[in-house]
Structure formats: C-alpha cells, structure tokens
Amino acid sequence: MYELHFAVPMAGAVLCTLNSRLDSAMVSVLLAHSEAKILFVDHGLLEIARGAFDHLAKTNTKPPILVLISEGDDDPSPTNIVPYEYESFLETGHIEFEIKRPKSEWDPISVNYTSGTTSRPKGVVYSHRGAYLNTIATLFLHGMQSMPVYLWTVPMFHCNGWCLTWGVAAQGGTNICMKNVSPSKIFENIALHNVTHMGGAPTVLNMIVNSSVREQKRISSKVVICTGGSPPPPQILLKMEELGFSVTHLYGLTETYGPGTYCVLKPEWESLPPEEQSKLKARQGTQHLGLQDVDILDPVTMEKVPADGKTMGEVMFRGNTVMSGYFKDSKATEEAFKGGWFHSGDLAVKHPDGYIEVTDRLKDIIISGGENISTIQVETVLYSHPAVLEAAVVARPDNHWGQTPCAFVKLKEGFDIDAQELILFCRGHLPHYMAPKTVIFEELPRTSTGKIQKYILREKAKALGSLS
Amino acid sequence: MYELHFAVPMAGAVLCTLNSRLDSAMVSVLLAHSEAKILFVDHGLLEIARGAFDHLAKTNTKPPILVLISEGDDDPSPTNIVPYEYESFLETGHIEFEIKRPKSEWDPISVNYTSGTTSRPKGVVYSHRGAYLNTIATLFLHGMQSMPVYLWTVPMFHCNGWCLTWGVAAQGGTNICMKNVSPSKIFENIALHNVTHMGGAPTVLNMIVNSSVREQKRISSKVVICTGGSPPPPQILLKMEELGFSVTHLYGLTETYGPGTYCVLKPEWESLPPEEQSKLKARQGTQHLGLQDVDILDPVTMEKVPADGKTMGEVMFRGNTVMSGYFKDSKATEEAFKGGWFHSGDLAVKHPDGYIEVTDRLKDIIISGGENISTIQVETVLYSHPAVLEAAVVARPDNHWGQTPCAFVKLKEGFDIDAQELILFCRGHLPHYMAPKTVIFEELPRTSTGKIQKYILREKAKALGSLS
Known part of the structure; x- marks a missing residue:
C-alpha cells in the first residue's frame, strides 16, 4: 500500500485505499462506486475480494483487474487463482516510464471512503495540491526533521495515513510497518529501530498505557506520538509522558486530509500543575500551516462565536487542505460546504487564546x-x-x-x-x-x-x- | 524591517527592502524604478534618504512619503525633520483593520533588487505563492522545529532574509537581531539567547573560524548554521564543526527566493575521513521541497548533461519558488527564462547520486x-x-x-x-x-x-x- 501511494499517482491514476476490515458486500459497493480499474489485494484478504467479485457479478458489474500481493513461499501459487501477481506484474514495467504528472494541481490524487453505510458511500476526493500542502503541514506538526523513523499504527487507508505516506518519504525517513498492533510489538519496534515518531488513535494510547510492565521496554529517547480521533483523556496523556512519549494532539477529519489543527504546547504551560497541563493539551488547538482557516461558527447564522471558552458552535474549515468534494455526490458536497465553509459536524468552543476545544459531535450531544x-x-x-x-x-x-x-x-x-x-x-x-x-x-x-x-x-x- | 515584512503585505502593498549600504544615488534610482509610495528609514540612514530625495528632485520625480524609524532618546526630534515617525504613525492605525489578502496567490508580495549598476536595476518579483512555499522549504532545510531561536546575520534585505522573516514567525520562533556582525557579538548572543539556528555568508563563517579564543564562547548545544553564496571551503567547514556548529550548505539566487537547493548529509558519509566529508558537504546538493526542478543543462541545446560529476552545464531552475520575473523588464525576464527554465548563470556538474556541484559562475570561468x-x-x-x-x-x-x-x-x-x-x-x-x-x-x-x-x-x- 505504501508503494502504491507513489506508483498510482505517478501513473496518472487515482488511488483509492480500502479499509482492510470491510466485508465483501461493502468492498463490492465501493469498487462499483469508485469505478476502480485495478484492485491490489493482500494475500490475506483474497477471500474478501473474491466475495466482492461475486457480489459484482450478481449486478452484472464488470470487476476490476485483480493483482495479488503474495508474501513468502507458503502462499498458494498465484497464477492458478488470479491473472496477476504483484512482484511479477512490476517486472513487466519499464524503467524509462515517464511520470504522468497531473494536468492541474487540483486534479484528484486519491479518494478516501469514510466509514458509512452501503446505501450511500461518501468518497472524499483529495487533490494533488491539497495532499502536498497537508503532507508538509503534517510533517511540521509532527516536528519531523530529516530522516525520521516512523512506526505505522495509523492505517494507511485512513486519510492516506494522515498524508504521512508521502511525508515520511519527503523527509527521507524509514517506515516501520506492523501486521498487528500490540503493546509488546510497539515497544519492541521502538527499541529495535530507534523510532522517532508514531501515530495512534486514542485506543492505541490506551493500549500502551494499560500494557503490563513485562510488555514495556525502556524508551531511550522521546518518541513523538501524535494522536487524533477523539481528545485524549488527561490521565492517559500523563501516563504516556511518564512512559517516554511526547504526545501531540491533532484534530481533523477525512474531509481535512486528516490533521487540520494541533495543540501547540505553550512554554507558559510548563509551570502549571500536571493535571492542569493535561487538560490544556487535550484541546484541539489551532490550524496548521497548510490550512487557511478553522473557526467555530453558529451553523445557522454562520457567525463566529465569541472566543470566550463557553459559547458552543460548529467547527468549520476552509482552505487548500479541505477536500475537493464527495465523489459523485454533489448534493452532499453542497450541504457540507454550505455558506462557504466545510461543516465538520463537531461542536466546540473557542478559548480567548484562539485555541479551539471540541466539546462533542453535533449528533452526540x-x-x-x-x-x-x-x-x-x-x-x-x-x-x-x-x-x-x-x-x-x-x-x-x-x-x-x-x-x-x-x-x-x-x-x-x-x-x-x-x-x-x-x-x-x-x-x-x-x-x-x-x-x-x-x-x-x-x-x-x-x-x-x-x-x-x-x-x-x-x-x-x-x-x-x-x-x- | 521585520515588522514591515508582515505589515506591508497585510496592507495589500508590495514590500521592497533596500540594501542598507547603498548610496543616495543608487537609492534614488531604486525608489524611482520601484515607484515606492512610502519609504521607511532607520534613523542611522536618514542622510542617505535625504540625499536620495535630492537626486529625485533633480529629475522632478515625486519622492515617497518618508517615515522615520527613530531609536532611543538621543535621536533628534523627528517631527522637525520628517512628516512621520514610525511609532507614532503606528498609533494612528486601527486595530480592527481587516487584512487585505491578495486577490490571486500569484500577486506580488515583494520586489528584491539584485546588486547591479544604476543603469539597469533588476527588481526580482516574488509572489505570495512562491514566498509561502519557499518559506516552508527553508524551514525544512534549516531543520527548524517549533519555537526556534534565530540569530540574524543574513540581511533581511537579502531575499527577504531567505524568507526566514516569515519562517521564524510561522514556527513561533524568537528573532535575535544585531546592528553589527562581529565574532564576539555572535558568540555572546548564542550563549545569552540559546540560539538554535543562524545563517551566514561564507564571510561570516570565515569571521567565526578566524576569531580569537578570547572572543569565542563555549556552545552548549549545536547551533545549525546555514551558509550560502559560495561553497564553503572544506577547511572552514571542518573548523566550524569543531567550534560547535552544524553547517548546512544552501545554494540559490535572489531569483530563487534565496535557498533553492541544499546539501543533505548522507548517513553513509559519516564513515569517511573528515577531509572527504567536507568536500561532499561543499556540494550544492538537491532541490528543496518547494522547488519543482533544478538541473544542469547545456545552455545552447537545453539538454540535460549526464550525471557523471564531470560534464559541465548551467544550473537551471523551474517551479513555484522561481521569481515571477524582473519588474518592468520583460526583455531581461524573457532572456532569463529562455527555453522554459530559469538560467542561473552558474556552471555546475551533476554527480551520479543527483547532487549538483557548482564549479563556477559562467562569467568567472x-x-x-x-x-x-x-x-x-x-x-x-x-x-x-x-x-x-x-x-x-x-x-x-x-x-x-x-x-x-x-x-x-x-x-x-x-x-x-x-x-x-x-x-x-x-x-x-x-x-x-x-x-x-x-x-x-x-x-x-x-x-x-x-x-x-x-x-x-x-x-x-x-x-x-x-x-x-
């Protein structure tokens, strides 16, 4: 999947990564909706793909070409099953192939489906321009200098791995991938590869914090871990720091290419009691360098709420690192961009220093x-x-x-x-x-x-x- | 000058910083050529400005409005001399003033005059888009993380301080400015402010290396120093590292917004003898993240030279961080962009690993x-x-x-x-x-x-x- 983040756009095509935990029915819906021409399938997911093809056959939908990514010798010989096998497919390529650059920087580079129902999949379209800018911004908010070592726990099918698929390469970094995420594997890889950065949903932080001492390994130099999805509870932030991690709190949605804001720690916070610090660190913060605007607006009047830390409004975004729209769904796109801002569906307040704090999902309140x-x-x-x-x-x-x-x-x-x-x-x-x-x-x-x-x-x- | 890097573009105007060592005659030529509306003058340069105004009067050219930047109490009362004084001028501003954003991202943000003769000044036009991208790229090649402390030896009138005027602010950094650059002042400021980054022409490196032990102070944590202009001789690179600096070698021209390429140190160089390392570090390297292309082309055939480290050609650039053109000089602009690339006038070879090495100025060979x-x-x-x-x-x-x-x-x-x-x-x-x-x-x-x-x-x- 990492290689394809480069190969597909360089071939002038659009990348559409699918969640590896989807079932055949959902995969078939997304294959049909995305009009995928080629499907690259990891050997472990071949049965899901087969099932999806069966679903497509039922509706007389032409399936994409299947390329199997096999691994090791114990795989069944791929030629008996599918027309193409990844490594041998690559060998048919030409080294002189000229990169097909986008005609316009607004051309799509990828489509990312948000978790939804089979009835109305939402394909979030990313542009080359947006992906470039969000990649750069994500590098900054990770504090990723030259040649980082990145441990992947963020799925690459999730906002193209927060755009770090491209980002780690841009900084000449090393990618450490794990088949399955477990606390002992995380600590093992950190020690073995001198990991400098990693990401993780709050569940990964939770997993680390609640791991047994036997699973933990001493971390010799601080590992920057960026977390998003939902605000990390202060207790977890505290414990992570004790274990040798430096936690940065990001916030964004698939529609903002992943991270859109981050909570920059202020020097003046350092003198506060740890509990108080953790509360401040759980804020969503301010927009990153690639985003034009994030603000809290009243979704009805579209007026900005006062920065009083109390008045709730909806988090809205605008700028280059906001999606081009939902693929083949102009109605949903229009709704999402009503009034010229992208409506996140998250409720938040704005503090006097400009930092935003998400209080709830609009539908969760x-x-x-x-x-x-x-x-x-x-x-x-x-x-x-x-x-x-x-x-x-x-x-x-x-x-x-x-x-x-x-x-x-x-x-x-x-x-x-x-x-x-x-x-x-x-x-x-x-x-x-x-x-x-x-x-x-x-x-x-x-x-x-x-x-x-x-x-x-x-x-x-x-x-x-x-x-x- | 630092404040004006923000105030002028935010007022919807174009910034034109002038070299503080120019004489009245040259200043008058640039004021006329740039059609400057307001001239901000440091109190130490008031006589130069007066002289320039006299020159303008001789050709019946309307002078710009003059705003004096006074400093300290020993200045002559500014109201007797000039209509405006900077600080009191600021007080007439409105806090609610709405930022005048550019209509197009290609709108000019600044004009930078290259050192030239009075007969044909070359005003290099920077766009908002180019400045944004070069700022970001320059941050990366400095390895400037959140909240750096930057010691200014690079003049801000030189490519807008390599775009770090904007860059240090973007990273929430601290700017340390010196009236005059001397080795003892450099070491003093590094120790006093915990400087993390600085820049410097080779002459600054030379000055540091050849300073007396009495002037030097121990540097507690590595100071990243970026140098450009001409390749630093290996002996100087070596000595700088001994003194506690980490030298990054940049290369570019006013026409490329300052830095366009940099020499990323490769891990495999570390095992080489220091002399050999220094030679490799003196290379101009590869393009930064904001630039589309740098290459070595035959200026006649416009064909790329082989990457053999031997065949000489001219360094050429293209991309967003190359100037929009020379102000009011379409002929010079056309010449500079002949064949779709910006011609640098520098001769170089390309090594097998893609790193370029400037061998000479076209006119110096x-x-x-x-x-x-x-x-x-x-x-x-x-x-x-x-x-x-x-x-x-x-x-x-x-x-x-x-x-x-x-x-x-x-x-x-x-x-x-x-x-x-x-x-x-x-x-x-x-x-x-x-x-x-x-x-x-x-x-x-x-x-x-x-x-x-x-x-x-x-x-x-x-x-x-x-x-x-």
Whole structure:
C-alpha cells in the first residue's frame, strides 16, 4: 500500500485505499462506486475480494483487474487463482516510464471512503495540491526533521495515513510497518529501530498505557506520538509522558486530509500543575500551516462565536487542505460546504487564546431538561476513575427530561465496581444533571480505526426506553 | 524591517527592502524604478534618504512619503525633520483593520533588487505563492522545529532574509537581531539567547573560524548554521564543526527566493575521513521541497548533461519558488527564462547520486589554452593553505594562453609568505595549468552581503596586461 501511494499517482491514476476490515458486500459497493480499474489485494484478504467479485457479478458489474500481493513461499501459487501477481506484474514495467504528472494541481490524487453505510458511500476526493500542502503541514506538526523513523499504527487507508505516506518519504525517513498492533510489538519496534515518531488513535494510547510492565521496554529517547480521533483523556496523556512519549494532539477529519489543527504546547504551560497541563493539551488547538482557516461558527447564522471558552458552535474549515468534494455526490458536497465553509459536524468552543476545544459531535450531544451535556466532558470524568479502562456516553430517551446521559463502560482487569459507585463519582466531579443516570458495563464496539461506534450504543440506549 | 515584512503585505502593498549600504544615488534610482509610495528609514540612514530625495528632485520625480524609524532618546526630534515617525504613525492605525489578502496567490508580495549598476536595476518579483512555499522549504532545510531561536546575520534585505522573516514567525520562533556582525557579538548572543539556528555568508563563517579564543564562547548545544553564496571551503567547514556548529550548505539566487537547493548529509558519509566529508558537504546538493526542478543543462541545446560529476552545464531552475520575473523588464525576464527554465548563470556538474556541484559562475570561468579552469577549485586549494585568510581567482588576459589564473589573496594576521610559495603550493595540489600564474596580496572587495566583487578584481587583472 505504501508503494502504491507513489506508483498510482505517478501513473496518472487515482488511488483509492480500502479499509482492510470491510466485508465483501461493502468492498463490492465501493469498487462499483469508485469505478476502480485495478484492485491490489493482500494475500490475506483474497477471500474478501473474491466475495466482492461475486457480489459484482450478481449486478452484472464488470470487476476490476485483480493483482495479488503474495508474501513468502507458503502462499498458494498465484497464477492458478488470479491473472496477476504483484512482484511479477512490476517486472513487466519499464524503467524509462515517464511520470504522468497531473494536468492541474487540483486534479484528484486519491479518494478516501469514510466509514458509512452501503446505501450511500461518501468518497472524499483529495487533490494533488491539497495532499502536498497537508503532507508538509503534517510533517511540521509532527516536528519531523530529516530522516525520521516512523512506526505505522495509523492505517494507511485512513486519510492516506494522515498524508504521512508521502511525508515520511519527503523527509527521507524509514517506515516501520506492523501486521498487528500490540503493546509488546510497539515497544519492541521502538527499541529495535530507534523510532522517532508514531501515530495512534486514542485506543492505541490506551493500549500502551494499560500494557503490563513485562510488555514495556525502556524508551531511550522521546518518541513523538501524535494522536487524533477523539481528545485524549488527561490521565492517559500523563501516563504516556511518564512512559517516554511526547504526545501531540491533532484534530481533523477525512474531509481535512486528516490533521487540520494541533495543540501547540505553550512554554507558559510548563509551570502549571500536571493535571492542569493535561487538560490544556487535550484541546484541539489551532490550524496548521497548510490550512487557511478553522473557526467555530453558529451553523445557522454562520457567525463566529465569541472566543470566550463557553459559547458552543460548529467547527468549520476552509482552505487548500479541505477536500475537493464527495465523489459523485454533489448534493452532499453542497450541504457540507454550505455558506462557504466545510461543516465538520463537531461542536466546540473557542478559548480567548484562539485555541479551539471540541466539546462533542453535533449528533452526540445530549439535551437533558433543555441543558446541553457534552458527552466528552462526562467521559473525561469517567476516565479519571482508576477502575475505568474505556467509557462512552450517549443519550437515553427520557419522558421527563427528553434525554439523560447513559454511560457504557469497560473496566480494567481485576476491578469490580457497580453503577451506583460510578454515578456518585461523576456527581462529585460534575453538575448533577450531567452525571450519567445509567451505567452499563460491557465491551465497547469500535471501528477499524479505533473510533467507538456511538451509533450502536445509541441504538442500545434507545432500546432501554425511558427511565422516568 | 521585520515588522514591515508582515505589515506591508497585510496592507495589500508590495514590500521592497533596500540594501542598507547603498548610496543616495543608487537609492534614488531604486525608489524611482520601484515607484515606492512610502519609504521607511532607520534613523542611522536618514542622510542617505535625504540625499536620495535630492537626486529625485533633480529629475522632478515625486519622492515617497518618508517615515522615520527613530531609536532611543538621543535621536533628534523627528517631527522637525520628517512628516512621520514610525511609532507614532503606528498609533494612528486601527486595530480592527481587516487584512487585505491578495486577490490571486500569484500577486506580488515583494520586489528584491539584485546588486547591479544604476543603469539597469533588476527588481526580482516574488509572489505570495512562491514566498509561502519557499518559506516552508527553508524551514525544512534549516531543520527548524517549533519555537526556534534565530540569530540574524543574513540581511533581511537579502531575499527577504531567505524568507526566514516569515519562517521564524510561522514556527513561533524568537528573532535575535544585531546592528553589527562581529565574532564576539555572535558568540555572546548564542550563549545569552540559546540560539538554535543562524545563517551566514561564507564571510561570516570565515569571521567565526578566524576569531580569537578570547572572543569565542563555549556552545552548549549545536547551533545549525546555514551558509550560502559560495561553497564553503572544506577547511572552514571542518573548523566550524569543531567550534560547535552544524553547517548546512544552501545554494540559490535572489531569483530563487534565496535557498533553492541544499546539501543533505548522507548517513553513509559519516564513515569517511573528515577531509572527504567536507568536500561532499561543499556540494550544492538537491532541490528543496518547494522547488519543482533544478538541473544542469547545456545552455545552447537545453539538454540535460549526464550525471557523471564531470560534464559541465548551467544550473537551471523551474517551479513555484522561481521569481515571477524582473519588474518592468520583460526583455531581461524573457532572456532569463529562455527555453522554459530559469538560467542561473552558474556552471555546475551533476554527480551520479543527483547532487549538483557548482564549479563556477559562467562569467568567472577561466579558459587557458583551451582548457576550462574552475576558479572555485583553485580557490579551494588556496584556502587549504594555513596562511590564507581569503582568496579569489580571476582571469588575467594572456597573449599566448588566452587567459591565465590570477589570485588575489589576503593573508591571516602574523603570516608572511610570497607569491612563489603559494604558486608552488597550488601546483602541488592541482594540474599545473590550473595553478595561478599571478598572486596579488591585498584586501578583497566585497558586497554588503559578503560576496567578493570579482568584477573589480577582473578589472585589476585586466589592467595588469599579458604575462607572456
């Protein structure tokens, strides 16, 4: 996939990386929607591809050419199965092949499908211009100097690996790839390759922080780890630093080529108590060097909210590193860009220093008795409880209050507390109306990129019915 | 000047910084040519400005509005002399002033006059787009991470300070400015402000290397120093590293916004002997991330020379970080861009690894008995002699050979050697025909940016007449 980030655009084609955890049905929908001409398939995913081709056959859709990426000798001989095998396919290429540069810098370089349903896939189109600028900006916010060593935990099918696929090459760096992400593998690779930088969804941070001492290895020089997706709870930030990581908090969406803002640490924060520092570090910060504007606007009036750290609005972006649009969906594109800004769907406040702080997803916010409750704020309190490994808060319908907060919690191994104890803990740290009224202990459903699937939890909370 | 790098473009105007060592006559020519509307003048240069205004009056040219930048209490009361004084002028501004952004990213941001004659000033036009991209690229090649401390020895009127005026701000850095550059001031500022980066023409490196131990201060953590203008002799590179500097060699012209290429050190060089390393580090290297192309072409056929490290051609550039053109001089612009590339006027070879190495200025090369002699190569040998402080080689006309190499040399204090000794030394390290036939000991004439003025030396050599 790394090689194809260069080969495909250099052949004048558009790259469309697919999430390796999708099923055949979803893959077939994306192959049809993207009108893919060639499909490169890792040997471990061949059955998924076969299934997708079966789906395509049912609708009489012409399948793409299949190129198998085999690995090692124990693979079945590829020639019996598929017409092309990657390495031998490469051998048919010409060394004198002249790079097909884009005619316009606005030409597409890639299409990235956001996690969605089969009924209406959203293909986010990246341009060469945007990808160049976001690559540069991402290098800056990682603080990636010449010849970095990057450990891949961010999937390359996720915003083209936050554009670091191109970025690591631009800085003459080394890429360390892992088939599976585990704490011991992470520590092992850091020690073995002198990793300088890595990325990771909050779930990766969580995994590292909660790893056993046996799995951990001493980190000789600080590893910069950039995290995005959702704001890291202060407790996790603190623990990561103790383990030898320097955490940078990024924020963005597939529509902003991955990172769009980052939380630059201010020198004056250093004298603050660690708890206070971690809170500040969990902010989404300011736009990076490649982005024209990020701001918090009232989505109805399109006016900027005051920078008071209190007034909520929607995070909106504009500039070169915002997508060209959704592929073959001008209606969704128009909606997303209503009023000349890209609407993120995230709610946030703007602090007096200009730093933004995401308070919730527009669709996640809970309205209880007319009061807005930020689920992120409640989750942060839950994470500060020593027994809590993971937590997610959603709305539970309520006849009296409209909605009440409902927490889904996974406890750390060896801990055993009950719902009431956790509710009381939250009441001790939050206004009463914000504390969960319901706590359910269970495994949390996640997407392949580590995001908690709140829509599943919302369905569960809905099924519970009203409390009052 | 630093503030004006932001204020002027944000007011929708074009910045034109003038070399502070120009005389009144030259300043008046540039004021007229640039059609400047406002002239900001440091109090120390007020007399030059007055003189320039007198020149303008003689040709009935309307002078620009003058704003005096006064400093300290001992200045003459500015109101008696000029209509505006900088600080009080600023006070008349409005805090709500809305930034006037360029209509097109190709709109000019600045005009930089190259050192030329009064008869035909060359105003190099920079665009917003080019300046943005070169700023970013310059940050990368300096390895400037968040919040650097930059010591200014590069004049800000020189390619807008290699675009680092904007660059240091982009990284939230600290600017350390000096009125006058001296070794003791350099070491003092490094120690006082924990300088992380600085720049400097070879003359600054020379100054540092040849400073007395009394002037030097211990450098606690490596200072990255970027040098351009002419390739630093290996001996100077070596000595700089011993003193605690990490030298990066840049190359470019005013027409390429300052740095266009840089010599990235390769890990495999580390095992080479120091002398060999220094030779490799003196190469001009490869293009930076903001430039589309640099290559060595035959200026007649416009074909690329082979990457054999031997075949000479002219260094040519193309891309976003090459000037928009010469202001009000379409003829010179056309000439400079003949064949779709910007012609640098520098001769170079391309090594098999793609690194370029400048061998001479097109107009500096000596042709003796039909053989090309690279003056840089001869100068490098001269610099390796322990008694030589500065050296420059030019052509002396010759009835028999056409031209012969003539060296102008300044010796280090306390050294006394004669021409014959130096000629023999060169013969020991070069083919005989390349060794200087004439050596003249004297102070070398330099431009304000530290470049040796070879045209003055060429005139002197010409006046000597033929040797044979």
